[in-house]
Amino acid sequence: MNNTQITLSPVDGSVVAERPLSYISDINQALAKAEKAQLEWQSTALEERQNICSKAVDYFVAQKDDIASEITWQMGRPVKYSAGEVAGFEERARYMIEASSEALKLVTIPEKKGFTRYICKEALGVVLVIAPWNYPYLTAINSIMPALLAGNAVLLKHSAQTPLCAERMVEAFLQAGLPEGLFQYLHMSHENTEYLIQCDAIKHVAFTGSVPAGAVVEKAAAGRFIGMGLELGGKDPAYIRADADLDAATDTVIDGAFFNSGQSCCGIERLYVHEAVYDAFVEKAVALVKQYRLGRPDDPETTLGPLVKSSAADFVRGQVEEAVLQGAVAHIDPALFPKDEPGTPYLAPQLLTQVNHAMRLMTEESFGPVLGIQKVSSDEEALSLMNDSEFGLTAAIFSRDIERAVELGRQVQTGTFFVNRCDYLDPALAWTGIKNSGRGCTLSVLGFDALTRPKSFHIKHG
Structure with missing residues (x-):
């Protein structure tokens, strides 16, 4: 042995x-x-x-x-x-x-x-x-x-x-x-x-x-x-309301999804965006993700490092490929990130639209640099989708209407609820999860x- x-x-x-x-x-x-x-x-x-x-x-x-x-x-x-x-x-x-x-x-x-x-x-x-x-x-x-x-x-x-x-x-x-x-x-x-x-x-x-x-x-x-x-585990959701500060929401959500190559317990793994700001958000998000630099993490210019193992990267690749076959649209060309090589832990970031909860990408923990973005028409639809998960670690809502956001937050099944931020543990607050x-x-x-x-x-x- x-x-x-x-x-x-x-x-x-x-x-x-x-x-x-x-x-x-x-x-x-x-x-x-x-x-x-x-x-x-x-x-x-x-x-x-x-x-x-x-x-x-x-x-x-x-x-x-x-x-x-x-x-x-x-x-x-x-x-x-x-x-x-x-x-x-x-x-x-x-x-x-x-x-x-x-x-x-x-x-x-x-x-x-x-x-x-x-x-x-x-x-x-x-x-x-x-x-x-x-x-x-x-x-x-x-x-x-x-x-x-x-x-x-x-x-x-x-x-x-x-x-x-x-x-x-x-x-x-x-x-x-x-x-x-x-x-x-x-x-x-x-x-x-x-x-x-x-x-x-x-x-x-x-x-x-x-x-x-x-x-x-x-x-x-x-x-x-x-x-x-x-x-x-976690499959933490975020919801961008129609009244959100779109620039601030985009910066925060993308960082919350891709920091640490997406290997964060409370990272954003699924996103719901109100139809009134959906197209504008996707445009801003794609432009922002293209600015990442994938490379060796010992290079001080690198902003996106490898996943912990090749098998972890291949798992995420599989989720993405399956979602695309089911009708999802991938917005990031991996060719923009030459370090991305199948069979290695180096994986290009990816944004997908036209996703739904029939796809593993939106229900199964990814733990990698990928984010599914789903269009919604109301707070009620967003709330239903946010709660449609076996997990409940954190959730975030972006809105200028704090009172309404908090009202929705009381209905979200989660351990920690954020308004206008995500992916951060305040040591003064209890860190806990529900469900799985x-x-x-x-x-x-x-x-x-x-x-x-x-x-x-x-x-x-x-």
């Missing part, structure tokens, strides 16, 4: 990292260290935990140039944008450090004569975080930071495509003075990851990934009655709830 994990770069197929996979004995040893360290950590004052976590962020940010380069080579994001992930990591991490004082404070109960009553929030124990490659730091820190602040230990299993990210994060916390054993990474096979989920010491699992993989995680934990956060986009919540003060357990104190005097 091959016990080595080899990570190949989508940039040129070269080996980025080669790491031994953990054996069961390694996993058991890590668990023992985590349990021992957590017992003392949960008794450490919150102020001290905050101080260590803040120092970890300082150390991490100081390595931003090296980290950005590693992101580019591991998963293909253009170096022009990779440093932005470090900035996003810092924004979320520092917000959660600050928010922890409010999120973890005692819940006091109105005075009752002869009694003292309150609820404290206790750490769960050992938390397992299973993180993806597409935003390797942003997705992971959503759970890691509040878990540690709440007094838990964390074991991190990162994607096989981004193993260096796990190592970077653990290093930052150790350099900051976090006690050994509290935050560890494990490079593991799928089988051993399931073994770890089933271990008694694991009290919560935070997973980000595909719907099928989420089902495997949920099955592995079945019968253990532990907490679980699942951020799964998963369950649970990270970020905001609510994100701490899943990583603690309430304990009630009922004290009678005299």
Whole structure:
């Protein structure tokens, strides 16, 4: 059995990292260290935990140039944008450090004569975080930071495509003075990851990934009655109303669809445009997409890098080809992007019109640089199409009439609703999904709830 994990770069197929996979004995040893360290950590004052976590962020940010380069080579994001992930990591991490004082404070109960009553929030124990490659730091820190602040230990299993990210994060916390054993990474096979989920010491699992993989995680934990956060797939919609600021809407939606080569959990994957502005929008959108530069992501002029793997690009090619055969119209000539080559991860961006929900392109997650645009004649038609999905992560409406947009937003089946923006996670807001986009919540003060357990104190005097 091959016990080595080899990570190949989508940039040129070269080996980025080669790491031994953990054996069961390694996993058991890590668990023992985590349990021992957590017992003392949960008794450490919150102020001290905050101080260590803040120092970890300082150390991490100081390595931003090296980290950005590693992101580019591991998963293909253009170096022009990779440093932005470090900035996003810092924004979320520092917000959660600050928010922890409010999120973890005692819940006091109105005075009752002869009694003292309150609820404290206790750490769960050992938390397992299973993180993806597409935003390797942003997705992971959503759970890691509040878990540690709440007094838990964390074991991190990162994607096989981004193993260096796990190592970077653990290093930052150790350099900051976090006690050994509290935050560890494990490079593991799928089988051993399931073994770890089933271990008694694991009290919560935070997973980000595909719907099928989420089902495997949920099955592995079945019968253990532990907490679980699942951020799964998305097919996020946007709707441009007739009264929208068309220039601003076009810029925002196209960036929301094609940033990170479309490999964003909350990227725009389907668009509905009111017939009154439909033709004007398509014209503006086509012109904008033609300005992208597809190329090697280590080239500072590149604005669209490769997908993470050739198979991912071929999957999107298949969706596009099938939609065209069903009557969709493709507006971007791949010849404008010479780097686009079948069988490689380099894929030209594409806009399609004359699409409908009978096409996989409009219902199945693409996770690539493609956007289907459907004409609608009313708010009601747009709302019906937006909700016609197995997913519900984010949704956006563009309109100058904020009141009407919010009214429609209350009817959209989604975890996060945007007006006049998209594809952004505000750390002060709860990050959650409905339907097959998963369950649970990270970020905001609510994100701490899943990583603690309430304990009630009922004290009678005299």
